[in-house]
Amino acid sequence: MFPLPLLRVLALAAALQQSTPSATSPIAPPRDSGAAIRSITIDERLAAAAGLSVGDRVLLAPAAGAVGDSVVIAAITRRGADPSEVARSEYRVRLHLDHLETLTRSGDRVGRFAVQSREEADPSAVSAAINEAAFGFRAYPAAEVAVETSATFRVVNRFHRAIGVITIVASAIFLLCITLLKVDERRRDVGALRLIGMSRSSVVRAVVLEASLVSLIGSIMGAGLGWFASWVVNWYYQGVYATPLRFAIVTPSIVVFAVTLSLGLGVIAGLLAAQRLVRRAPLELIGR
Amino acid sequence: MREIVLAARDVRRDYPVVGEPVHAVRGISLDVAAGDWVAVVGPSGCGKSTLLNLLGAIDRPTAGSISIRGKDVARMNDAEATRFRLTGIGFVFQRFYLMPTLTASENVELPMSEAKVPRAQRVARARELLTYVGLGARADHRPYQLSGGEQQRVAIARALANQPALLLADEPTGELDARTGTEMIALFDRLNRDGTTIVTVTHDEELAQAARRVVHMKDGAIVDQVVRRPLGDDAPAARGATA
Ligand SMILES: Nc1ncnc2c1ncn2[C@@H]1O[C@H](COP(=O)(O)OP(=O)(O)OP(=O)(O)O)[C@@H](O)[C@H]1O
Ligand SMILES: [Mg+2]
Numbered sequence: 006m007f008p009l010p011l012l013r014v015l016a017l018a019a020a021l022q023q024s025t026p027s028a029t030s031p032i033a034p035p036r037d038s039g040a041a042i043r044s045i046t047i048d049e050r051l052a053a054a055a056g057l058s059v060g061d062r063v064l065l066a067p068a069a070g071a072v073g074d075s076v077v078i079a080a081i082t083r084r085g086a087d088p089s090e091v092a093r094s095e096y097r098v099r100l101h102l103d104h105l106e107t108l109t110r111s112g113d114r115v116g117r118f119a120v121q122s123r124e125e126a127d128p129s130a131v132s133a134a135i136n137e138a139a140f141g142f143r144a145y146p147a148a149e150v151a152v153e154t155s156a157t158f159r160v161v162n163r164f165h166r167a168i169g170v171i172t173i174v175a176s177a178i179f180l181l182c183i184t185l186l187k188v189d190e191r192r193r194d195v196g197a198l199r200l201i202g203m204s205r206s207s208v209v210r211a212v213v214l215e216a217s218l219v220s221l222i223g224s225i226m227g228a229g230l231g232w233f234a235s236w237v238v239n240w241y242y243q244g245v246y247a248t249p250l251r252f253a254i255v256t257p258s259i260v261v262f263a264v265t266l267s268l269g270l271g272v273i274a275g276l277l278a279a280q281r282l283v284r285r286a287p288l289e290l291i292g293r
Numbered sequence: 294m295r296e297i298v299l300a301a302r303d304v305r306r307d308y309p310v311v312g313e314p315v316h317a318v319r320g321i322s323l324d325v326a327a328g329d330w331v332a333v334v335g336p337s338g339c340g341k342s343t344l345l346n347l348l349g350a351i352d353r354p355t356a357g358s359i360s361i362r363g364k365d366v367a368r369m370n371d372a373e374a375t376r377f378r379l380t381g382i383g384f385v386f387q388r389f390y391l392m393p394t395l396t397a398s399e400n401v402e403l404p405m406s407e408a409k410v411p412r413a414q415r416v417a418r419a420r421e422l423l424t425y426v427g428l429g430a431r432a433d434h435r436p437y438q439l440s441g442g443e444q445q446r447v448a449i450a451r452a453l454a455n456q457p458a459l460l461l462a463d464e465p466t467g468e469l470d471a472r473t474g475t476e477m478i479a480l481f482d483r484l485n486r487d488g489t490t491i492v493t494v495t496h497d498e499e500l501a502q503a504a505r506r507v508v509h510m511k512d513g514a515i516v517d518q519v520v521r522r523p524l525g526d527d528a529p530a531a532r533g534a535t536a
Binding site for chain 1: 346351352371372375376377378379380382384386390392393403404407451452
């Protein structure tokens with residue numbers, strides 16, 4: 006809403022020129038002098054860093070050491086779940102537009118501002134209408150701006166996907182080898198079953214059933230573990246960055262994908278392992 | 294006249310190995326009547342196990358014919374032989390070969406479930422067989438909870454599950470101590486008296502002495518046969534639990 010460089014200056018000034026010790030100041034209504042005292046809002050991070058709370062008075066100036074206004078903190082704001090803001094370390098202060106203009110002596114200068122349309126209005130139609138009527142600036146629908154600013158995240162997303170595919174391929178090979186080894190350990194049992202008259206298909210069916218059960222249980226446990234890990238990650242980083250943003254998510258579609266994939270891999274691995282065993286003669290299997 | 298359950302004619306088995314092939318069984322002919330108990334004895338490597346595997350449709354002879362209850366075992370393809378092992382033959386091995394994850398009862402039920410016997414029926418028969426071999430109270434125990442002798446009893450119950458025409462046992466007392474071995478021999482004797490036709494292969498002199506007929510093998514051939522107790526010598530009881 007405000008030009009960013011300006012905000013940064015303001016925030017710095019506000020942090021440096023805190024005039025009232027917050028611990029002793031009562032959370033009182035701000036209007037205690039003749040002239041109406043202006044109010045500002047600060048973000049949680051600034052409040053935490055400077056030990057400020059609602060009702061505190063601070064000196065607000067355009068630069069450190071410059072003449073400023075005494076203002077009261079009317080509210081403490083929480084940051085939105087916007088990934089592009091997470092890593093930003095600057096503080097945020099909001100003040101009324103006219104107050105900002107007088108304080109910075111920069112009347113009639115606004116870099117950006119947001120227009121909220123009615124629910125039923127089509128954002129692109131609204132921005133087209135504004136662009137037609139106004140001169141000297143451009144309006145964009147919020148969705149377009151979001152796409153523009155999230156380009157980095159899409160690259161990161163693609164990168165994560167690539168890591169995911171590599172992990173899946175590597176673990177699939179690993180799983181296949183493990184299953185082959187595990188089934189091969191049961192060589193004697195399979196040989197004995199064949200000796201007492203179990204058909205090849207019965208043995209294959211039993212092995213595949215067991216392999217798919219193991220992979221089903223495994224993938225459900227894995228999904229549970231993933232859910233817990235993402236909870237820990239979110240808990241930790243939401244604390245670090247003071248944001249409600251979720252850093253890791255386990256969606257139902259991810260769970261379905263994981264379970265389906267591991268079930269498929271389990272069945273294939275079981276099938277291959279069992280086929281390898283039943284091709285051999287039972288006497289050879291029991292190692293006579 | 295008793296039914297001939299097993300008729301082997303001039304059976305040979307050569308193992309193709311590099312150089313001279315091994316002639317493990319060289320022209321054996323053997324008839325086993327219903328209710329008989331034959332013990333095959335002989336020095337190690339004389340071909341006893343090879344012969345038993347041929348009789349049990351586990352292996353196929355190089356030449357000769359083997360007929361069990363009129364079925365030509367030697368000419369069966371793999372699927373037919375597998376099916377025949379399931380329903381026509383009962384096997385008891387030296388090392389038991391029970392499924393370690395299944396209970397005694399489930400191990401006995403396994404061949405019946407493969408043969409599509411209804412569940413209630415196979416559970417009842419498994420109980421009955423386990424009781425017959427003296428393990429009625431251990432039906433829900435797993436192999437690791439059972440002694441070697443008990444495991445072998447479960448294996449015998451499993452071998453009888455589908456009411457086979459013939460019970461084949463390769464060194465059934467080989468892994469057991471002398472006393473447990475003697476108990477096992479008593480069980481085989483009871484089985485035979487109750488009508489089960491048995492062929493055992495063994496080094497165990499005591500087991501051989503208990504059989505009705507002892508067949509001596511050497512270098513892949515039968516060299517001597519001794520009938521110790523002719524059939525009908527002791528009237529077998531009604532088929533009882535094995536029927
Ligand atoms: N798969 C095979 N390949 C080659 N030779 C074999 C094979 N199986 C058995 N033989 C040979 O056939 C002969 C008979 O073996 P078999 O196992 O039948 O003897 P056995 O009388 O049962 O001996 P034991 O009393 O020690 O069990 C042996 O000389 C053995 O080396
Ligand atoms: Mg042998």
